[in-house]
Structure formats: C-alpha cells, structure tokens
Amino acid sequence: MGKKKDSASGPDSKSSVPRANPEPAPKKPAAAKAAERVTAVEMGARQREISVSEFFTKNRHLLGFDNPRKALLTCVKEAVDNALDACEEAGILPDVTVKLEVMSNGEPVAPSQANRFRITVTDNGPGIVRQQIPRIFAKLLYGSKFHRLRMSRGQQGIGISAAGMYGQLTTGKPVKIISRIGPKAAAHFFEVQIDTKKNEPLVHENKQIDWEQPRGTQVTLEVEGKYQKGRASVDEWLEQTSIANPHVKLIYRTPEGETKEYPRTYHELPPQPREIKPHPYGIEFGMLLKMLQDTKSHTLSGFLAGDFCRVSPQLADEICKAAKVSPEDKPRELKGPVAETLYRTLQETKIMAPPTNCISPIGEKAILAGLYKQIKGEFYTAVSRPPSVYRGNPFIIEAGLAYGNRPQDQNRPQQPAMPKAEGEHEEEDSELARVIRYANRVPLLYQQSACSTFKAVLSTGWKNYGLTQSRGALPGGPMVIFVHMASVWVPFTSESKEAIADYDEIQKEITLALRECGRRLGLFVRRRERAASEFRRRNIFELYIEEVVEACNRLKGGTLPKQKLKEQLQKIATSRTGGMKTDEALGKTGAGPEGLPHSIIVTADGVEGETALATQVESDQGLVVPTAEPNLRGDPTPADEPALKEDPTKSSRTTHRPNMRTAQSGQVTLSPGESKAKNRSGGKSPKPAKTVASKKHNRTS
Amino acid sequence: MTTKTKKTTPVEKKLIGLADIVIQSAERSKDPTFQIPIRALSNVAFNERKGLIEMGGKKQERSFFNVGMAKKFMQTVLVADALSELQRADLTTSLREIYYRTKHTIKNSHENTFDTQDESDPVIEDLEVSLATLREELHVRAENSGSIVGPVVFGDDGDRVDCSKLGKGGYSVPSIVEPEYLEIRRCTADFVLLVEKGTQWNRLSEDKFWRRYNCVLLTGNGQPPRGVRRLARRLHEEHRLPVYVLVDNDPWGYYIYSVIKQGSINLAFESQRMAIPKAKFMGLSSADPERYELPRNVGIKLNEKDIARAKELMNYQWFKKPAWQAEIKRMLTSGLKYELDALANKDFQYLTKKYLPRKLKEKDWLD
Incomplete structure (x- = not known):
C-alpha cells in the first residue's frame, strides 16, 4: 500500500523529441509513426509520487465507501471503533453517544430521503493531546495501532481520517473535533481538513472552548450518505456492537429523532491486551529484511532473541548454527541468500507458539x-x-x-382454533x-x-x-x-x-x-422435546378423556354420572404420566440447565443457568427483580426447588464439573452498588418469579 | 339399563359393552383396555379340512393410557357410539358417512378426532372382529357394486325381483344380502358363474349365455364386495349350485379366486359365512393361451410386482396343491399375463361361443 510508481496514462504529447536513449532502430518505420512513441525521458518526467490520499480518493471503495449507505455506516463505525479503542486502552468503561442528523439546504427532508448527514460521536475516553489532533484526524496512515502487534479494533490507521476525507470529498466540510484530556485541562476545538496531495492536515480552526464534558473526545463529520434501516444498517451495526461489547454504554440518536439506549450490562473492562513482538512464523521474507535493517541489536543472536517473541538467546544461537551464520554477525550486513537461508531456518525451527495474553476475548x-x-x-x-x-x-x-x-x-394467543379440514396441516x-x-x-x-x-x-x-x-x-x-x-x-x-x-x-x-x-x-x-412430548402425553389424555366420557355416556343412553367417570380417568392419567416427574421434565420444578455450562435458559417461570448474570442484565435495564422472595406460583412444594437446583451432588449430570455454577457466579463482577451476597443469592434463589418474565418483553430487541 | 321403549339389539348390547369396559376399569383405577383380534397373516391359519382361512386366537390390547394407542382408543369409542346410534335408529350407512359422523374438532384444540377416512375404516373392522359381528349386522354397507342376472327370484323389501326378466342390466346386488334383507324365493339355475370384470359379464348377459347354459351370472367389478360373495355363498349353500370363477390370468386374478374360495386374510373371521371352499377356477388359466391358441402378442409382460406377488401366492398354504403350483409356475415361466379381454382378439363372442362352452364340456377347471 502507499507509494507506488505509476506510468502516466496515455500519450498526450505530440512533439517528436529526439530520443535520449535510442533503442535499436525499428524495423517498420511506418508502424512507428502510427503509434507515437514516448521517450523514457518524457515518461520519466511524468512519473511522480502518488499521495496515499490521492490514491484513496480514487479507490474509496477499498475502504468501505462504495455507496452512500455503506459510507454512512463506515463513518459511524470508524468513529465508534476509535472511541472504544481509546477508552479501553485508557482503562475507562466507555460511554459512547452516536448522533445522526439530517442536513439539508433549508427544506426539511425525511431521513430516508436525505442524502447528507452529520455524524457526531462523543466518548468519555482519555482525550487527545492538542498537538496530535490534526494528524490523527487528517492524515492517512497515521496511528498507533499499525506498528504494534496488539489486539485492537482499528489496525491500519486509515479509518477515521479516511472518513474525514470522504466527508471533505462529498460535502467539502471539515472534520470538527472537540477533545479534553481531563477536568483541569481546557477543551480544544479543531476544524481540520486533509491536504490530499501531501497527505498532511490543514487546520482551519483551533480554539479553546467550554465543554460540558470533563474528559473525552467528540468528532463531527458531515458526509453524503443514505440512511436506511434493516440489514447492514447503522442501527443493526450499533445493536450488534452492543451485543459484543456489553461493557459499553451506547446511546444512539437516530435521524428520526429517536433515542435508543443500549445500557451497560457487564461492568468490567475487557482485560488489557498486551503488545507482543512478532512471532517468527508470522513474518514474510521482506519483513525479515526490513527488521534486520531496523533493529537496534548489534548481533544476530541479539536481534533474534530481542525482536521476536518465543526466541530465547539459546534458541537464537541454535538457529544461527542451523542457518550457518555466526551469531555475532551484524544484522544489517545480512543480505541475499544468507538472509534467505536464515528465513527458511526460522520457519523450519520448532518454536513455541506466541503468547496469547496479547488478545482479550470477550468472554x-x-x-x-x-x-x-x-x-x-x-x-x-x-x-x-x-x-x-x-x-x-x-x-x-x-x-x-x-x-x-x-x-x-x-x-401468544393462537389464532382462534379453526377446525382443520382434511388435508390441512399446521403451517411450518x-x-x-x-x-x-x-x-x-x-x-x-x-x-x-x-x-x-x-x-x-x-x-x-x-x-x-x-x-x-x-x-x-x-x-x-x-x-x-x-x-x-x-x-x-x-x-x-x-x-x-x-x-x-x-x-x-x-x-x-x-x-x-x-x-x-x-x-x-x-x-x-x-430436553425441551422430551418435556414437550410429556406435555403432549398428558394433554392428549386430558383431551381424549372428554371425548371418551361423552361417547360412553351416549352409549349408555345418557345416564352416566359423567363427572365421576371423568375424575376417575383423570386420576389414572396423572398416575400413568408420572405426575411430578412430568412436571420436572416440563421445567415446572426447574432443575437447572444441568450439563450446560455458560448457558441461560428462559422458562415461563424465570431464568435458569447463569441466573446471576441474567438478573444483572435485568436490573441494569431498570426492571423490577424480586430476589429470594417466595415464589408466586403457589406451587405446593416450593421447598423442593432450591434443593433440586442447588445441590450439585444430587444431580448426577453435574458431577463431572462440580461446583461449576457457584464458582462461576463468583466471577461475575457486579456494579458497585451490589454485593457478592446478592450474586450468590441470585444463584440460589428460586427463579425470579413471574414479574421478571412478564417485563422482559419491554426490552428492545 | 334404564327404561327403554325399544328393545336393545344384541349388537347394540355388544357396543354398550365397550362403554362398560371403560366404566369398570375407571372404577378399579385400571387402564381401560380392549382386546382386538389381530387381522394379519400372522394370525390366520388355513383349515385344510374345512378349506377355509380361519382367524387365530392372537389378540392385541388397545389401552387408553398409552400414548401410542390413546387416539385409536378414543376413536374406537367414538365409532362404537356412532354404530350404536345406527342400531337405535335402525338405519344403515356407509363407511364414509361413519367417518363424517364421528369427525369433529376436539374441544380446546386444533386436533380432529379423525383426519381421514383411512383412520376410521380400520376401527370399524376392528369392532367387527372384536365384537364378532358382521359389518352388515353393524348396519354398515358398502356400495352396490355387483350385478346378477339369471333364473333366480328374490324378495327385496317385499318386491319380487325376477333376475331373468331384468334385461341385460340385471339386478344390482345390495351390500347386505342376509336373509332378513334379501330372500331367495326361487332358483332353477344349474350353476353360478362369477366373473371378475363387468365387461365379460355384460358380454355374457347380452349374449344370454345364462339362458342357454341355465346359470346365474354374477360380477363384483374387480375384487367382489361382501354382498356378492355372500350371495354366491348363499346360492351355493341354499340351492346347492356349484360356483365357477372367471378371472384374468394374473396373480391378482388368482387372489380374487382364493378370496372367494377360502376367505381373505384381513377378514378371516368372516370366512365362515363368506367362503365357498368348493368354488372352482374356470380361467383364465396359464394353460389356456396354448390350448385356445391365443397369440403371444395379446399377452402382457409380467412386471416386478406381479412376479413378487405370484411368488407370495405360491407360499400360501391354500395354493400348495400341485395343480396350483404348476399353474402359477407356468405363468412365471411364460413371463406373460393375459386379460379376459384378450379373448376378443379371436372374436367378439369367442368367450360365449367357444371358450366357455369348451371349458364346461371338458370340465376344464382347477380346484
């Protein structure tokens, strides 16, 4: 990427300048006249560096700006990615606000019809030092993330500046930035554009302002775009972001003026990923050559052990020996076939896998x-x-x-039972x-x-x-x-x-x-199917008893004590279908999701599994969560439930991972107000009763 | 039983017995269960002495509180109810009407008591078997799909039906031909000729074959329905008429003959009243093409199903007679089957004028 020589396109010069470097005379002069020749000198005169900015101006689809709809998403995405990366690196739980506004010349336009938008993304991150602001937002391939091997959202340092450039290109408006690095520092306001020829920032405005936020950054972009809901929309992207980043509080103000809030449901920052050195298996030959030139080490073995991960000094010596080079050689002098042998040796040597603390899974x-x-x-x-x-x-x-x-x-109330005719079936x-x-x-x-x-x-x-x-x-x-x-x-x-x-x-x-x-x-x-078939079983009997009793009554000339016969049959039915056992299979007594680690099961009566977590999510969303209250179902044997649920030794299926549930619920970090005691009781309590379940549907999905 | 003006018929009593099983089982907290004789090859035996297929003693239980059987059980009770309704009202009806009569959507559900007639028909057969009553006694009739013509006089609902004066259309055999419903007043025929297909029956009727040979012509249009079989049996039994069967020369024809002679596997319990062990197989025999010089090109190649069925027949005990084994083997060897209709290749009236007269003259039939 980047600097690439490119010969000028198409001959545009009509002059016939004598050739500086005459080539062997052409055999067919006629043909030579027809196709006008361009000398190497002429060509050389036209050959010049292309700025990356110019390159991307022409190739914006490579960066995700192919069409207005996607461009809008890409701009939001780049700004939010940057905000989250910054917050996480600084150890701050991110609060991010995304605002989309329709821009129009006078006439108000419906969001779905508009073609110009203002995107404002605000975070509570560490802020950016004043001097860096212009370059971060208005210089392509400038950033902190490209050169280090560390997990982050952004990688190449083109995202936000490319978004800014796209805005500049389509609307002519500069990128506006407000940033403040702490309550004691001043907030700085910048308006920057990119000099597409030089790939350098042009600062239009730079002043100190009053900003209500004690710390953070706000980026405003004005771009051409198209707002459309549905698949691959900004809305979908933000929703999915919130799923994978439950530690983020996300507020989204849609172009329609609606405010969607995605609350923080996980109050712990993902562990900071460490930066690692490259692993020998992960580099290409060219990369090795570059590293050999750039290294600060004076010896080859020092270079190998110092600039790669998982290469000990001892192993470095072994590699040198195998590659038939001296460990004391200067890295800078290693070239050509010798370097190639070293590269091959590196790839063939057995080297431990790279450390993995450089990545932080979501968990x-x-x-x-x-x-x-x-x-x-x-x-x-x-x-x-x-x-x-x-x-x-x-x-x-x-x-x-x-x-x-x-x-x-x-x-959900099924459509009023319409009797089915022959050949009709339930729709699948x-x-x-x-x-x-x-x-x-x-x-x-x-x-x-x-x-x-x-x-x-x-x-x-x-x-x-x-x-x-x-x-x-x-x-x-x-x-x-x-x-x-x-x-x-x-x-x-x-x-x-x-x-x-x-x-x-x-x-x-x-x-x-x-x-x-x-x-x-x-x-x-x-398990559900088993329960359902049990349910069906019982249901079948209940339905058929009615039919059988009625038919028997008619057979007996209408003189049957129907109620008595019905009760007798129902009694048999209950004893035949295993009574309590069926209840259990139906999840009515709520034996937890045995054998299902890291799972949540929602039943009509509440939540099973990682109940603490679920309860946590519920409470974060401002829902009423009854804790260890006696259940509201009036179940005749409520005392059985906690015992069934809690004692892992009683249930054979959990024995292979004893205490798993308890151990895990201990790891959940709760928000400051709540104690671990609550957490534990959350696991033990009879499931949060009906109120929870009935409130759930209020949630946005 | 409470006071009832009308006398309860024995069949109705049997049907009410089913309700009693339910009530008594419920009383004792037992799973209500019906015993139903199994209607399959595994539960039939060929009684060589009587020449009948007889049902064995094997029974299956149908209990209510068994998920696999609950619906069938419920359906059985519903059908029993509908059948007893017929008894009380003294009406007869068809299988299909019983299906509609018992079909409804179960309260509080999307489920129908019966989805198709295929569910109710076997239940009716189950009841016939387990209550040891005939379908006619249950007042269930089949379509009238048989015809009779010849020197025989019936009394039907008080009407005198002389089958020799019914033109070439003949009398349509009702599905219930028990003496209470159909009286045989007079019969002067010498034998009964039961023809598989309507085409040949029509030919014989049109040619007044019955008058010339003094016989009764019967057809069931394919597999003869109960009414036709029962009527043939009554003529055979009450008037000592020999019965001859004329069918296509293919495995299905052989089987039709065997059902007339020994009874069917499915309704083995009715063999006693239906089967005619002395019935004779007139044709088409696999020997006939040669004997009557039917050209090979009017034959039809046996397909895989035909061959499989033929081999199956050879294993039935009632086809073990050497003559029959030879008959079927001959068909398999030739690889061809022949329809009765193929006789028309020689002449439209070949059946009436040549084939049957020669058969009767030569007494060329199989037992």
Missing part, C-alpha cells in the same frame, strides 16, 4: 450478557476457545447462540438462523458469504443438534449465531474489513466452537 459471561440483553430467546450459550495460532498470529475464537422464542411469545416455520460476525469486537455486516465464520456455520452439521438444515444452507429455526474472532491481526479479505479470510486454523477453531455450542443447544432442544 463467555459477557457474550451471554450481550446476547441476553439484545436478543429475545429461550436458550443462550457461549463458548470461548483456547487461543490458537495462524501464521504466527495468536487468535481466539468465540461463539454463542441465542435460540428460541421467549415463553410468553410462545404462549421456515425461518432460518441469523449469523452475526465479529472481528475484534467489531460487527461485520457485509460480504457474509465470503467470510470464514459464515462458511464454518454452513459446514457445521446442525442436524446433529436437533435443528433442521438443508444442504449448504443455514440451519432453520429462531436462532442467532454469534461468532467472534479476536486476534492481533485479523486476516480480512479486503481493506474495508468485511470478511475474515479462510485460514484452515481459523476455520477449524470456529467449527470447534460452533460444535460445542451446538452440543449444548442439542441437549437443550432434546
């Missing part, structure tokens, strides 16, 4: 919290895979699932699952089918887990599949960062994570 709990918050379902689960490595880059795959409909939606639900994809916590909305994650979802055999799936299609059913790849370097298929490239190692990890989710879902689905 199962946070994924659950995010999914539970945003998606109405019946079953949730999340899996974080152990770190793995592709091309020397460590990465972690995480997957999650939200499945089913909330019980209150299931019990043909909904397909939805995949939401993330790279370093950033939702990916475009090019789904080119993405490694999507391919992995398709190639997973969901039929094994009780779902329907046609050949080469997504599984059927009300389900959202969540896949996240966290890495120091996510291999995108293009600069616009839309799809993850198809490395075998990555594909394998995604598949493993999805399979684990699937297994848990399968257990859940099967």
